[in-house]
Amino acid sequence: MSWRSGGRLRWAAAVPFALVGLLGAPVGTGAATGTRAPVERTAEPTEQVTEPAEEGALVPSYEAGLTPEDEKVKAFLTQNAVLEDIAAYASERIVLPQDVPLHAAGCGEANAFWDPRAQDITFCYEYLEELAPLLAAQQSKGTAEERSAQLDQDLVGVTNEAVLHELGHALVNLYDLPVVGKEEDAADQLSALLLASGDERHVGYALSTITSYAALANAAARGEQPLKVYADEHSLDAQRFYNWVCWLYGSDPDQYAPVVQTERNPDGILPPDRAGQCPGEFRQMEKSWSPALKPYLKT
Ligand SMILES: [Zn+2]
Known part of the structure; x- marks a missing residue:
């Protein structure tokens, strides 16, 4: 399979030209990696979330880390x-029936989860600690500074993806939504729907997500993941990679046409058989999630 030639998923080769600049966009003006001192930025106080009482919001908090690495993250x-x-982004696009605490915390494992009893979401610092070296290893171009900025963007991107995925579980639970198929895939779909239909910054986060699944799938292809991943309730990383590529393509087939493999575009990463289904998959995702989406998303 062409995507595995050279041992790497070649997403970057297929990224539409217009998005190349986006991939190199820095995170704000003061982005920082876990390895160098963060630049000053004044965080918005969480109390400024001003949703009316009948509508909930994600309520962020940052707990203490368990290790010095956690503290850097x-x-x-x-x-x-x-x-x-x-x-703030979720509030623009999702109707939450109640406030949902969103904790970043040291967990002792690379994970993120919705807790149906506590009705809160936890994002573990270890998640970024595990992904950062894999994402860095995926990079092949640019100066050290550009790579560092890209890594920052990718880490923010995968944090968005993971939190919005957990928000998907929260919504299934809070709205008692019927899910056909695996709930994990449905949660991936909500995350992809929100990012792919967003502005350039959020589409960039979708690309970071695709890069991260490429990195994880490459690690699996090298035999660096235990066999038990096949028992996991999530789809395999390579499947999640293709799903995300498919959904991003499906969100705007004209713009992302270069990702489709054709005779004239043999380096395209999305097989044509799957590509043909992607616009329909994306529309189906919008329909499935419509009870939780703000009306303007229902196009
Ligand atoms: Zn999940």
């Missing part, structure tokens, strides 16, 4: 107001 997320930005 906490500083990165705090100083870039990453959770606050996600909460």
